[in-house]
Amino acid sequence: MLMHNPPHPGEVLRELCLEPLGISVTAAAEALGVSRKTLSAVLNGKAGISPEMAIRLSIAFDTSAESWLNQQSQYELWHAEQHRKELNVKRLVAA
Numbered sequence: 332m333l334m335h336n337p338p339h340p341g342e343v344l345r346e347l348c349l350e351p352l353g354i355s356v357t358a359a360a361e362a363l364g365v366s367r368k369t370l371s372a373v374l375n376g377k378a379g380i381s382p383e384m385a386i387r388l389s390i391a392f393d394t395s396a397e398s399w400l401n402q403q404s405q406y407e408l409w410h411a412e413q414h415r416k417e418l419n420v421k422r423l424v425a426a
Contacts, residue, residue: 337409339376340402348392349374363387379403 349359360370364387372378380388385399
């Protein structure tokens with residue numbers, strides 16, 4: 332079952348991981364081994380969590396990579412579902 336309008340995983344990362352620890356975007360990017368621009372794009376919802384980023388986050392915050400990818404998947408699926416009626420798809424049935 333889809334969550335109603337799930338938050339972007341970048342929002343979760345900011346609110347539940349970075350802010351409680353008092354970590355700046357610059358310091359977090361350095362610790363994750365990515366550029367500040369890359370992390371900022373994720374935090375601002377301009378980029379998604381890639382499998383590699385999920386692994387980096389799992390190492391840095393002692394979480395599972397799967398949890399980050401699941402959040403990204405739920406976010407993307409919910410937004411795609413908002414356009415379901417616009418898709419021109421016909422149901423296939425056995426002859």
